[in-house]
Amino acid sequence: MTAHSRRKFRREGEERRRQDLIEATLDCVAERGLPGATVRAIAQRAGVTAGLIRHYFPGKEELLQAAYAEIVGRMTEQAKAALAMEGAGPRRRLATFLAANLGPPVVDTRVFSLWAGFIGRAHADPALSVAHREGYLDFRDEVEALVAEVLEAEGRAAGKTQLRRHAIAINAIIDGLWIEGCLAGDIFEPGELADIGIATVEALLELDLREEEKT
Amino acid sequence: MTAHSRRKFRREGEERRRQDLIEATLDCVAERGLPGATVRAIAQRAGVTAGLIRHYFPGKEELLQAAYAEIVGRMTEQAKAALAMEGAGPRRRLATFLAANLGPPVVDTRVFSLWAGFIGRAHADPALSVAHREGYLDFRDEVEALVAEVLEAEGRAAGKTQLRRHAIAINAIIDGLWIEGCLAGDIFEPGELADIGIATVEALLELDLREEEKT
DNA sequence: ACGCTACTTATACACTTGCATAACAACGCC
DNA sequence: GGCGTTGTTATGCAAGTGTATAAGTAGCGT
Structure with a gap:
């Protein structure tokens, strides 16, 4: 034995x-x-x-939450880094922000899988639901502030509702492209999603985000 | 006893x-x-x-797949209905298509919850994965065809890559707004998402989708 | 009215899950 | 080097899962 x-x-x-x-x-x-x-x-x-x-x-639930927090942290880390570029002008910062959210490591199947898993249980778990709504609104507020800066620097003041709608649309563009990239990243060229995202936002705001900025 | x-x-x-x-x-x-x-x-x-x-x-798995097929069916049913509007011009059909995908019953928490649940397991289950990719590409092809018609009717022929990028962007706009609506529908006015979606696509394609069409 | 069929229930089973607990051993301290 | 602390393992358990199977009965054909 x-x-x-x-x-x-x-x-x-x-x-x-x-x-x-x-x-x-x-x-x-x-x-x-x-x-x-x-x-x-x-x-x-x-x-x-x-x-x-x-x-x-304390339990499996807490481990999953910690893992989720880790992922969210890595994602927002990239976005925040782009926002912190104090040196560059508003347009360049917006472009960098878009590119940061539409390339690795944010666009990743692991990130997406975890996101989908949590989001799927979101409206069954109220705590998770409010956490997500807050995250969404925070993100959208950042986008809205960025857009406001860009338009202001351009001398094109926009109304509150117009600003809100722009933020919603840009947020949707980011989310949509992010999902497409995560689910089928292999059918896109590297950097293609970022290009499309920036180009779409350029069309939406009617300005060139990549042109050299005039101080 | x-x-x-x-x-x-x-x-x-x-x-x-x-x-x-x-x-x-x-x-x-x-x-x-x-x-x-x-x-x-x-x-x-x-x-x-x-x-x-x-x-x-045969088992629980098949029941879930049937339920998923049911949801997908209801969603595409709306989209197809908009596409089938043979009477209207291309621009109006595109606008209707967008509105159909950004309002009830497509924008719905139940639909989203099921979608998230399945999508979360997508890359764990190969069969589910290919099914989803096909659905995505089909949808995107429809969008691309619609955009091609619109631009053609406008006398603005677009290259293949440009058409593809437009389709990707529009698909992303639909997906992103759909998610926002499903997750937090209460913070949007009825019809607001459709308005934003149409306005964004208008900006992207540089034309007015709601203007009266000239035969 | 009677039986037959197959739709429906009831029960049981093997398996997995998260969690509780006790035995154990690796490492720091003296 | 022995010893205590506590990180770690091993074992067990109750609850819940999908599934298999036998019993029962509702409704139809005759």
Whole structure:
């Protein structure tokens, strides 16, 4: 009778393990969808046993939320970086913002899979629903502010409702192109989505975002 | 000892039962998300017992696919109706097509919830993935054909790549606005999304879709 | 009215899930 | 180097899942 020898293991720092578990969760969701992200599958991918998850997170729900927060963080990080370009003029910042949201690492099947999984349960889970609405409105507000700056610098003041509609439309363009890129990225040339997005916004606002800016 | 009396039931026609089960599935998905659509929950909502499902469908998977097909059918039905307007000119048909995709019953939380649930598992399930890609390309081809007609009628021939990019952009606008409407329909006025969509496409194509057409 | 068919119910089963708990061992400290 | 702390494993459990199967009965043909 073979006495089952207990598995060897190493102790990792708390921060490291948490990050590993989150990354393993993202991998599982990306490969097998949200229902495929079971505690056992996540643990196996992280190289630990299932029970350990509950040593770092109150429950599976919290781990998923942490993973979702991680993804959202990475996405907004790119967008924020584009917005923070204080040196450039408004038009160039808008173009950079669009390009940042329509290329890697924002356009990615893993990101999309997690997004779809959470969004699908959004209106079943009220907490998730409001979190998402807030994220959406925040994003749209940023777009609206950016558009306002651009038009103002152009000497073309726009009314509140017009500004709102522009923000809604641009947000839709970003979302739509993002989804197309995530679902079928292989049928687009690299940078093509960003080009299309910028060109469409240019047509919408009736100006050239790539032209050299005049101080 | 109370002898459990067997539950009363009525026999329904095959078509009726199948439709009821599909409708019950849609309700469950809409209210509790895809994971909430268990065979027992579906059966309860349909007013039958769980075992009956397997009398009309080989398994749960097939029932879900039938429900998904039902939703897709209802969505494309609207779009096709707009396309079939042979009497009207190309510009009016494009506007109608846009409006049809950006209002009820296409813009609906139930539809979206089911869409999100399926799309989330899309790249885990190859069969689902190709089905979706085909649906997307079909839809985009329709958009492209419509745009081609409009530009042609205007005497503005466009190159193949330009046509393709227009179709991608318009498709993105539809998708993006559709999502916004489904997720937060209450913050938009009725018809506002359609207005924004049409206005954005007008800007993109540099023409007026609502102006009276000249024969 | 009676049987037959197949639609419907009821029960059971194998499996998976998240979670609880106890045994264990790796690492730091003295 | 021994020891305690606690990160980690191993095992078990109750609940829920889809599915299989047998029993029952509603409604139709005759």
